[in-house]
Amino acid sequence: MRKFTKTLITGVLAVATSFTAVNCAGRAGSTDVPEENVDTSKTQLYVWNYNGGYGTDWLYKAKERFEELQKDVVYEDGTTGCQILVTGEKPGSPERSAADIRNSKFELYFTEGQDYYKLFLGDGNGDAIGDITEAVTTPNQFEKEGNATVMSKLTAQQQEYYTIGGKVYGIPHYQGNFGFIYNIDLFNQKNLYFAEGYESAAKDDDKFLGRERDKKSAGPDGIKGTYDDGLPVTYADFFTLLKYIKKHNITPVTWTGKYREQYINLTFNAAAADVDGAEQHKLKYDMSGTATTLGTLDADGNFVKDAAPTVINDKNAYELARQEGTYQAIQLFGGIFGSNANYDDLFARNSSDENTAAQLRFVRGQAAILMEGVWWEGESEQANNFAAVSKKREECNFGLMPMPKPEGHVGEKNTVVDVMDALCFTKAGLSAGKKKLACDFIKFVYSDPELVAFTKNTNALKAVNYVISEEDQRDLTTFGKILYKYVHDSDVVYEYSTNPLYYNNAYSLRGRAYYQGDVAGLDTSGSLAPHQYLLDMGKTGKSDLSAYFSGIAAHWQKGWDNLNKG
Amino acid sequence: MQTVTNKAKKGKIGLKKDLVFYCLMLIWPVAQFCVFYIGVNFNSFFLAFRNITMDIESRSYVYTWSLDGIKKAWETVMSPEIIQATKMSVLAWILGTLIGLPLGLLFSHYIAKKMPASGFFRVILFLPSIISAIVVATLYMYFLNMAVPMLIKDTTGNTVLSLLDSSRPVGYQFGALFFYNTWVGFGVNVLMYANAMSGISPEMIEAANLDGATGFKEFWHISLPQVFPTLSVFIVTGIAGLFTNQFSLFTFYGSDAPFQTFGYYLYKETLAHSTDLPEFPKLAAFGLMMAVVAIPLTFAVRWGLEKLGPKED
Numbered sequence: 001m002r003k004f005t006k007t008l009i010t011g012v013l014a015v016a017t018s019f020t021a022v023n024c025a026g027r028a029g030s031t032d033v034p035e036e037n038v039d040t041s042k043t044q045l046y047v048w049n050y051n052g053g054y055g056t057d058w059l060y061k062a063k064e065r066f067e068e069l070q071k072d073v074v075y076e077d078g079t080t081g082c083q084i085l086v087t088g089e090k091p092g093s094p095e096r097s098a099a100d101i102r103n104s105k106f107e108l109y110f111t112e113g114q115d116y117y118k119l120f121l122g123d124g125n126g127d128a129i130g131d132i133t134e135a136v137t138t139p140n141q142f143e144k145e146g147n148a149t150v151m152s153k154l155t156a157q158q159q160e161y162y163t164i165g166g167k168v169y170g171i172p173h174y175q176g177n178f179g180f181i182y183n184i185d186l187f188n189q190k191n192l193y194f195a196e197g198y199e200s201a202a203k204d205d206d207k208f209l210g211r212e213r214d215k216k217s218a219g220p221d222g223i224k225g226t227y228d229d230g231l232p233v234t235y236a237d238f239f240t241l242l243k244y245i246k247k248h249n250i251t252p253v254t255w256t257g258k259y260r261e262q263y264i265n266l267t268f269n270a271a272a273a274d275v276d277g278a279e280q281h282k283l284k285y286d287m288s289g290t291a292t293t294l295g296t297l298d299a300d301g302n303f304v305k306d307a308a309p310t311v312i313n314d315k316n317a318y319e320l321a322r323q324e325g326t327y328q329a330i331q332l333f334g335g336i337f338g339s340n341a342n343y344d345d346l347f348a349r350n351s352s353d354e355n356t357a358a359q360l361r362f363v364r365g366q367a368a369i370l371m372e373g374v375w376w377e378g379e380s381e382q383a384n385n386f387a388a389v390s391k392k393r394e395e396c397n398f399g400l401m402p403m404p405k406p407e408g409h410v411g412e413k414n415t416v417v418d419v420m421d422a423l424c425f426t427k428a429g430l431s432a433g434k435k436k437l438a439c440d441f442i443k444f445v446y447s448d449p450e451l452v453a454f455t456k457n458t459n460a461l462k463a464v465n466y467v468i469s470e471e472d473q474r475d476l477t478t479f480g481k482i483l484y485k486y487v488h489d490s491d492v493v494y495e496y497s498t499n500p501l502y503y504n505n506a507y508s509l510r511g512r513a514y515y516q517g518d519v520a521g522l523d524t525s526g527s528l529a530p531h532q533y534l535l536d537m538g539k540t541g542k543s544d545l546s547a548y549f550s551g552i553a554a555h556w557q558k559g560w561d562n563l564n565k566g
Numbered sequence: 567m568q569t570v571t572n573k574a575k576k577g578k579i580g581l582k583k584d585l586v587f588y589c590l591m592l593i594w595p596v597a598q599f600c601v602f603y604i605g606v607n608f609n610s611f612f613l614a615f616r617n618i619t620m621d622i623e624s625r626s627y628v629y630t631w632s633l634d635g636i637k638k639a640w641e642t643v644m645s646p647e648i649i650q651a652t653k654m655s656v657l658a659w660i661l662g663t664l665i666g667l668p669l670g671l672l673f674s675h676y677i678a679k680k681m682p683a684s685g686f687f688r689v690i691l692f693l694p695s696i697i698s699a700i701v702v703a704t705l706y707m708y709f710l711n712m713a714v715p716m717l718i719k720d721t722t723g724n725t726v727l728s729l730l731d732s733s734r735p736v737g738y739q740f741g742a743l744f745f746y747n748t749w750v751g752f753g754v755n756v757l758m759y760a761n762a763m764s765g766i767s768p769e770m771i772e773a774a775n776l777d778g779a780t781g782f783k784e785f786w787h788i789s790l791p792q793v794f795p796t797l798s799v800f801i802v803t804g805i806a807g808l809f810t811n812q813f814s815l816f817t818f819y820g821s822d823a824p825f826q827t828f829g830y831y832l833y834k835e836t837l838a839h840s841t842d843l844p845e846f847p848k849l850a851a852f853g854l855m856m857a858v859v860a861i862p863l864t865f866a867v868r869w870g871l872e873k874l875g876p877k878e879d
Contacts, residue, residue: 261822352711526647
């Protein structure tokens, strides 16, 4: 009996230990080995793709079309045609380091969260990424109409950033921004839309669709019959909507507790950028130009714009912490977090609340609005969230809510901040044949038909300019259609710059970091980000929105000298 | 005579073979020590006095000698964030030493005395050290974050926030993590002390018992002095832990913990800047400053323990 007990315990412990071993293998096991057999009669190109929210299916489809198109092309002596070998694994990290690339067999990469300049410089042990100028600046033979270059599809900000010494080593891959996503089916079911002709002085309930009010308001764009009809226009409308949703016993807004730092602060940044506009928001990265939205607070805590514009340079760019966008975003998020009736306290700061769990609450209709990134649908599909409502992804109706505006900014063009840093590049030192193949494949996936195919497959956008016809838009999910329209009609800002002060301190100057505030008299220490000050303190009634705005300005002024100035 | 000579020859050959074997065995660990300890620390030392900037046009990093890293690290050390981290690190170390250590010793004594269910305790207390830290931490986190609040909500209808919720006063989160760290760290401590105690001569214990020594006296006058060398090693090496212990904060909160310790701060910042060369000098300088405090402190504690520690009667 004693021997048996010992054997049993040993067995149990062995199993327990094997869990540990499996766990380790799981982490290190993303060896990125393509599964397809190699056809030696063709030239191979090994392609690494981050299999995140947008998946890899788009790449498999593109590869099939490309291989068929190029089946008679000779890239290397002794071979005809090509074989694109794609990794289908999801590694722990969406970006690749210089060492990863040098030591890997993969030759073409589609990554995310990648700092282009740091990758370009590498780690001092040799170049990691190669020159793709040929792919980007020569006419694209894969276009159906015309032969526009890939470079011509980039914005002026992108062209300047990606061109280094006249050469190009990487180009933007896909786009992604944060915002408020709403459940259209739930909004329809509960009549959560503002009614036509609603008056701001009316009772809250009388502002929404009802028996006597059956037509939606024109929404933020002021045009009837568009996707934003009935949606809140101003911050005041937004808060009214939250109260109205709560009356239906539905959680107004939800987000992932686990990743709240990123999700809240980046949505905060999106709101700030939307108020300041693309040109003014871009100053945060360029640190050069004229700031016209700076201001201070009066005795009542109201924002008062500076009488004269301020010329911004490397020495005084901390002044941008006083932009009106920051002030207004504080009002918006202070309003959302100021009442815990607007969210579920159980999940708001819960470090076990995964992003897909928050998405599931939203898909199920337990929450009406989701604070998320626009890639969420793909993640939810992978997590089988739509099965919880017995639907397929394409049968569900969700929309990206236009960012509400503060008074005085209604009707202004929307601004979107791309936070993805998704990058396409090749490994350095490819043979001539491989390089030609890689360049051709880049040209192919950046041709208009393939850009449209990417969006139809992922319901997401590439971070370049292209147009999707009405006919093609019909193949998108409801969310995909709205996302395309919203981003297409907005100005897009990318969080990068060619200013050495910026790229040497990118971590400290990224949009989210710009809202750290030093608020005096708190029993906590250090500078606080919006999710800490507005959410944590908002709950306890300790948040002072004016003090936070002043605290952000003070933090930047104090810390500016500590930046790496070379 | 011939036999003696052959034996001597064989002995010499055996000695040579042993030497070759030991050398081969040691090459790898010594090489590792040279690269990953000496090399890394030298590199880190010099890095503290460098300034690194990116030069995109020349596709290179520009290295210059500078005290900027030291200056920035000093400003960081004096910031409220690190002052709080100092308090938390010291508190975690003191409580760990005052509570975790005596508890570990008492449990070890219990196990070494082979009291009822001592084998069971040995296995159970060592289990968190066998199972993956991530698995144990996830279980504990879900228990606090989900199981307890949902159970309370389902039974009483009230929403009670998790002990780990960042809107609670820091004391709650510190308490929850202190319990976790003590529990998880128990296994190694108990195993070491219990093994050291099991080596105590039974005759000595029997003699003490005959002299009328109680259980506590036996622990105080025999077990504790006998395991004191092991204990003092734990305490002395624990001084380094004061500066490196991240208190499982990263496991529970990622990079967004409601409070920090030195170890957590360094870990978080190093991870965030893992490909960010221009930030390395500041972090290296920060580490150097901690070493400046840790080295004399470690020697002082060792001296103190040697002077003041219990002696075997």
